[in-house]
Amino acid sequence: MEVGLAGYVLSAIRDQKKRDMATFSIRCSCGRELHSEDAHIGRTVRCICGQPVTIVRGTESTAGSRSSGGRSEVRSEARAESRPEGRAEVRRETRRRTMRSRGSGSRFPRLARVVTWTCWGWLAATVAIWIGLYTLSERTLPFTMLLYGPRWVVLLPLAILVPVALIFAWRALLPLALSAVIAAVPIMGFRLSPAGLMAGRTPPLQVAPNGLRILSLNAQGGGVVQQHLDEMMAAYTPSVMAFQECGRELGQNLAKRAEWHFEQFHNLCLLSRWPVTQRDSMPRAAFARISDLGYGGAAIVIRYTIAHPAGPFELVNLHLETARKGLEGILGDQGLLRDDTGLPNVPASLETDRFAINADIRLRESERASYWSARHANTTPIVVVGDFNMPVESSIFRAYWSALSSAFDAGGRGFGFTKHEGRWLRIRIDHVLFAPQWFETSGAWVGNDVGSDHRPVIADLTRKR
Structure with missing residues (x-):
């Protein structure tokens, strides 16, 4: 009887060992542990977290989980936890599994x-x-x-x-x-140039020797701007000031400044510390005729030769047509509201083409103005300033003005918004451009509000040769 009982116990122990040898653990990619037997090798089951797991002993599973190699791994992890360095490694592994679980969105x-x-x-x-x-x-x-x-x-x-x-x-x-x-x-046009970082947030009071500081501003008639003129000149100490939409009052105020050289052509005004020796305006009869239809074509472009101590240079002051006349009724004159003023002398059949016609007119304006302004850039230093009514991202601007460098792109930082309309619309459509073979910029800024819907653009230029 005792022999039979001992044999039964030994047989039960051998059977349990066989069962232990036949069972093993698999770890899912989410960190959960599954237990299986040799009889289930090759099957694919779904973990509690939802990941599919292929049952394989001793190799990586197809779902990225790994087999544990039996209960020995559990025992080895238990032994590892008994050592201080082992406990730290287990904690690091747990954090890695948690991060992998979160990163893979294992719960969802x-x-x-x-x-x-x-x-x-x-x-x-x-x-x-x-x-x-x-x-x-x-x-x-x-x-x-x-x-x-x-x-x-x-x-x-x-x-x-x-x-x-x-x-x-x-x-x-x-x-x-x-x-x-x-x-x-x-x-959106954010800029962070090395020159802009070195220049600081505001223009320095002193201009570099033989340097050239240019200020350009659409004065919106100038009635309010003239009240801030002295303050603006003291804050930015410009060498040359170019105004667009320069009204009668602002023009009279500028002309009274005896220490400056004053020029005016239509609604463009110029104030220079150095004499203006020559002036020439771009022919615009064709644009003036089509402007009567209301689609655009009011481009005004004038070129001056200024006697700078480091050598004469040409400065072009311009005001190109706005895209608003092609977008009226879609965006409205304030960018978001409908404009019901209509267009004068335009057949109703052409109303739907106003966008395309305006774009074509502005393209032809830039084509002619860019060639007329910079055709001598290889032999004469040239600077072009004004209200282009186009951001640098415009396909028209890129096609006809990209041969010149933008002072703000090269020497500014931030978005440089120069035009403010309403609460939400901000855009950079006023520029100081220069011929890169003649000039380089050490800084460019957008000034504060001086009573116009535009902000002044200030740029420091230095002659290369």
């Missing part, structure tokens, strides 16, 4: 995949908007409306996508960060 895998693909999709959409803004603006209505409208709307989807990605798929923050950079820099 399908939602995590949707969030991830949505974030990458928005990055692709942002790149497409960037390309379209630079190539199709002025040609297609949607991108033109974005060009002259509040471009910060491209950042609005991030207000939803960022917190969702933080919760369900934090790795998707990478495409969102890239889309934010693209939206801020090439789309």
